[in-house]
Amino acid sequence: MPSSVQHELSRYPRTGRFLMGRLRSALTEGEKQLVEDVIEGEHHLGGGELIAHRGAECGSSSILIDGFAIRVIARGGQDHIVSLQVPGDFIDLHGFALKRLDHDIYTLGPAKVGLVSHARLSEVIGHQPHLARLLWFSTLLDGAIHREWICKLEELSAAQRVAHVFCEICRRLEMVGIEAHHGFSLPLTQAQLASMCGTTAVHMSRALRRLRNETRASFRHGRLDLPYPAALAAFCEYDASYLYGPGELQVAGDYDD
Numbered sequence: 001m002p003s004s005v006q007h008e009l010s011r012y013p014r015t016g017r018f019l020m021g022r023l024r025s026a027l028t029e030g031e032k033q034l035v036e037d038v039i040e041g042e043h044h045l046g047g048g049e050l051i052a053h054r055g056a057e058c059g060s061s062s063i064l065i066d067g068f069a070i071r072v073i074a075r076g077g078q079d080h081i082v083s084l085q086v087p088g089d090f091i092d093l094h095g096f097a098l099k100r101l102d103h104d105i106y107t108l109g110p111a112k113v114g115l116v117s118h119a120r121l122s123e124v125i126g127h128q129p130h131l132a133r134l135l136w137f138s139t140l141l142d143g144a145i146h147r148e149w150i151c152k153l154e155e156l157s158a159a160q161r162v163a164h165v166f167c168e169i170c171r172r173l174e175m176v177g178i179e180a181h182h183g184f185s186l187p188l189t190q191a192q193l194a195s196m197c198g199t200t201a202v203h204m205s206r207a208l209r210r211l212r213n214e215t216r217a218s219f220r221h222g223r224l225d226l227p228y229p230a231a232l233a234a235f236c237e238y239d240a241s242y243l244y245g246p247g248e249l250q251v252a253g254d255y256d257d
Helices: 003-011 029-038 118-127 129-155 158-175 190-196 201-215 229-235
Strands: 041-045 050-052 060-075 078-085 104-117 183-185 218-220 223-225
Touching: 029 118, 029 129, 050 060, 060 118, 078 129, 078 190, 104 118, 118 129, 129 158, 158 183, 158 190, 158 201, 158 229, 190 201, 201 218, 201 229
Parallel strands: none
Antiparallel strands: 041 104, 050 104, 060 078, 060 104, 183 223, 218 223
């Protein structure tokens, strides 16, 4: 782990990954401490536990400290996974404005989440306009990722879509200081992966076989191994600019109002 990441996590153990790899440098030390301090409690959850429920009134929001979470829309007797969250994400901050979500959020494997009440958020946003804008930025990132997923459902084959998902998660983990370049643990079932990629479990099995044959990437028992990361990225023509990290869409000194 890079020393800069260790430094942030030692000072801000709950929120040190927030905006890491993007606009964390735009946060002052005072703002970083304030974000850390607004977390009013943390919970260790097992796999498949509900974090937020569709239609329930939202009185708090959660930041993912460790582990993964997924957004799920249940429709027609099926669960459709529409996004995946990684450590450092405020996974339901938009519930502050919406008050009721149109989907459920579950842990994907064991996870640790921190909670902040909307009353406390309202107080912070009212007195900290610069920090409010950065929180807004973090929420809008979800929209950018959703748009990319929709686009890739149309553009790519099933094997390329799963390659794109793997590349994205790898990139997002690397951005928040988690080593993932040659693989990582990802507690997804094949059926869940198929849901994320808009295909069936049968087609996903074929897609994973093609992926292994053409890129040597292997996904088995919740573990992705990437002996040739560049081959996987080339296979799906992966472009990470929509994540607003280093690249043509990177935002740097534009938040110093």
